[in-house]
Amino acid sequence: MTSSGANASRGEGPAAWTAAWELLLPAAAAPARQRGRMLQSALRESVRSGRLAAGTRLPSSRELAADLGVSRGLVTETYEQLTAEGYLRSGRGAGTWVGAAVRAAPDPPIRDLAPRPCGAVTDFLPGTPDLSLFPRAAWAAAHKRVLGTLPHRALGYPDPRGIPELRTALAGLLARRRGVVADPERIVVCSGVAQAMTLLGFALAERDVTVVGVEDPGSPEHSALFASAGVRTLPLPLDAEGLATEPLRASGVRAVVATPAHQFPSGIGYSADRRAQLLDWARSVDGVIIEDDYDGDFRYDRAPVGALQGLDPEHVAYTGSVSKSLAPGLRLGWLLAPEPLSAAVVGRKRTMDLGNPSLDQALLADFITSGAYDRQLRRCQRAYRERRDVLVAALARHFPGAEVSGIAAGLHIIVRLPQRYGPEPEFLERAARAGVAVRPLTDYGSESAPRPGVTLVLGYAHVAPGDIRHGIGLLAEAVGWGRRQA
Numbered sequence: 102m103t104s105s106g107a108n109a110s111r112g113e114g115p116a117a118w119t120a121a122w123e124l125l126l127p128a129a130a131a132p133a134r135q136r137g138r139m140l141q142s143a144l145r146e147s148v149r150s151g152r153l154a155a156g157t158r159l160p161s162s163r164e165l166a167a168d169l170g171v172s173r174g175l176v177t178e179t180y181e182q183l184t185a186e187g188y189l190r191s192g193r194g195a196g197t198w199v200g201a202a203v204r205a206a207p208d209p210p211i212r213d214l215a216p217r218p219c220g221a222v223t224d225f226l227p228g229t230p231d232l233s234l235f236p237r238a239a240w241a242a243a244h245k246r247v248l249g250t251l252p253h254r255a256l257g258y259p260d261p262r263g264i265p266e267l268r269t270a271l272a273g274l275l276a277r278r279r280g281v282v283a284d285p286e287r288i289v290v291c292s293g294v295a296q297a298m299t300l301l302g303f304a305l306a307e308r309d310v311t312v313v314g315v316e317d318p319g320s321p322e323h324s325a326l327f328a329s330a331g332v333r334t335l336p337l338p339l340d341a342e343g344l345a346t347e348p349l350r351a352s353g354v355r356a357v358v359a360t361p362a363h364q365f366p367s368g369i370g371y372s373a374d375r376r377a378q379l380l381d382w383a384r385s386v387d388g389v390i391i392e393d394d395y396d397g398d399f400r401y402d403r404a405p406v407g408a409l410q411g412l413d414p415e416h417v418a419y420t421g422s423v424s425k426s427l428a429p430g431l432r433l434g435w436l437l438a439p440e441p442l443s444a445a446v447v448g449r450k451r452t453m454d455l456g457n458p459s460l461d462q463a464l465l466a467d468f469i470t471s472g473a474y475d476r477q478l479r480r481c482q483r484a485y486r487e488r489r490d491v492l493v494a495a496l497a498r499h500f501p502g503a504e505v506s507g508i509a510a511g512l513h514i515i516v517r518l519p520q521r522y523g524p525e526p527e528f529l530e531r532a533a534r535a536g537v538a539v540r541p542l543t544d545y546g547s548e549s550a551p552r553p554g555v556t557l558v559l560g561y562a563h564v565a566p567g568d569i570r571h572g573i574g575l576l577a578e579a580v581g582w583g584r585r586q587a
Contacts, residue, residue, distance in 0.1 A: 223572025368507020
């Protein structure tokens with residue numbers, strides 16, 4: 102190397118330039134087409150990382166070209182590009198220097214981004230479907246069909262509501278399976294129920310609705326989603342039939358989130374009388390019920406009860422997704438809002454993300470219209486019903502006196518264990534030590550006072566039947582002391 106010492110300044114040039122020069126060598130050895138881009142990237146990174154400090158003088162283009170064995174024009178182009186970007190500065194006859202505009206970034210913390218197992222031998226945490234049931238072959242076939250037929254114009258910016266093909270397919274699906282009044286013009290395709298809730302929060306805020314009622318116990322996600330739109334939530338109690346109507350009327354809210362088909366997490370199905378009372382409330386206050394139909398397709402003892410939205414689409418906003426039937430990672434869901442909220446929802450969707458990816462939407466549309474989605478629902482229905490039966494039987498065997506409540510539906514159950522298995526904190530500690538991940542019902546409610554006994558929310562859809570039996574057996578061994586003391 103011929104130039105590092107001669108061109109250094111401020112006493113820090115030789116060592117700094119030597120370290121940076123070594124980073125340029127791979128760029129010089131790169132294929133000709135990539136050499137310029139890699140040389141710019143390497144020199145840019147040397148400045149950004151602080152290896153070349155502000156004020157360091159660089160070799161002339163002739164000297165650096167000779168050192169690296171590249172053309173002088175390549176070095177000149179690199180210097181000019183980085184000078185234009187602000188990384189370097191130069192003056193006629195004064196050479197090229199590292200500019201003062203860049204501040205060296207601190208070394209980033211070392212982070213391991215690989216997924217980490219929770220450490221549990223068996224995971225009964227609710228909310229997750231069996232991702233191994235994802236229909237890879239059918240999905241790939243749909244992908245191939247769509248790519249072969251999708252017109253070029255469909256790859257432009259989509260209608261923020263969603264492409265017409267998917268909205269039409271969803272309208273037919275929701276009307277047929279959930280009894281929804283589904284006009285394709287009113288459907289908004291969104292990134293799951295989470296985005297649907299956020300869109301509704303913004304739309305409600307525009308109408309000066311600043312408080313939304315939520316079920317207690319209920320999904321812990323709702324409060325954060327509405328808070329992101331500047332709307333706070335008010336927990337409202339349940340009774341055996343659904344949301345208790347007297348506290349609802351006394352609350353003064355004009356919007357409420359409900360899961361009437363299969364309440365999360367209590368597992369109850371709203372009674373016909375309570376559904377009617379809830380609609381009467383919405384009409385009396387000119388309010389809106391936000392129906393979260395998160396697992397409405399999965400009922401094991403009878404045909405699923407139709408969506409509440411079908412009874413009054415102008416007072417019920419309906420949301421759903423493929424997160425439980427296909428996979429949450431697809432981030433595909435839908436929202437039907439009452440007319441007064443519809444324009445605000447579409448406007449917010451446009452500014453939020455300009456709409457969901459067209460190709461993903463076209464793929465789901467094909468998957469629905471080909472009949473593959475119905476087949477997937479039947480496949481999941483069989484698997485999840487079997488696993489629920491296995492879990493209920495395992496609890497009866499290992500925890501005599503355990504009471505399973507709620508309807509036979511969805512992806513989780515509620516089980517109340519005899520009081521001898523309490524107190525709950527000690528039960529949970531013993532379960533964790535045994536490698537069994539469970540969640541208590543108290544995690545989903547606003548009540549701070551401890552309840553007697555142990556009540557658990559157990560997810561089963563993602564656990565194989567053999568693992569369910571093994572996990573409940575482990576749990577029984579871990580807390581067996583309770584039976585011996587009884």
